[in-house]
Amino acid sequence: RSIPGECSTKLLEEMEQFLRSETSVDFTFLPPWIDSPSLADDLNQDLADKLLNTINSIVAQPRAKQGAWYGTDASTFAAAGVPAVVFGPGSIAQAHTADEWIEIDQLRLASEIYYQFCTNPN
Structure with a gap:
C-alpha cells in the first residue's frame, strides 16, 4: 500500500x-x-478532528487518529476533492468475511457517535 x-x-x-x-x-x-490512492490528511483534517472530538466525548477510553492500512473508498473520494474519513463499528479483521458480525453495543455506540457528529455544529 x-x-x-x-x-x-x-x-x-x-x-x-x-x-x-x-x-x-x-x-x-x-x-x-x-x-487506489492513499488517504491523506490534507483535505480531511477538520473533519477528522471533529469526528475524533465527538468520539472522545462519548467513549470511555479516548481514541487517537490513526491511518488505515487497508483499502477504502474514502481515498477515492478524497482524491476527487471530497473530504473523507473512515469510521465504523466492528473490527477490520472481521470485515468483508463470510462470518462478518458486530456486537449490538458497538452498533449502538457508533449510532450515537454518528448522531452527535451530524447534529453538533462544533
Whole structure:
C-alpha cells in the first residue's frame, strides 16, 4: 500500500527492480487489480478532528487518529476533492468475511457517535 504523497506507479517500478536484483528466477510482474490512492490528511483534517472530538466525548477510553492500512473508498473520494474519513463499528479483521458480525453495543455506540457528529455544529 502506498503512503500519502507516494506515486504508486513509481513504487511498483521500484518494487519490480528490487525483486529482479535480488533473485535470478525469471518472473512476470503484473500490475495490481486495484490501484487506489492513499488517504491523506490534507483535505480531511477538520473533519477528522471533529469526528475524533465527538468520539472522545462519548467513549470511555479516548481514541487517537490513526491511518488505515487497508483499502477504502474514502481515498477515492478524497482524491476527487471530497473530504473523507473512515469510521465504523466492528473490527477490520472481521470485515468483508463470510462470518462478518458486530456486537449490538458497538452498533449502538457508533449510532450515537454518528448522531452527535451530524447534529453538533462544533
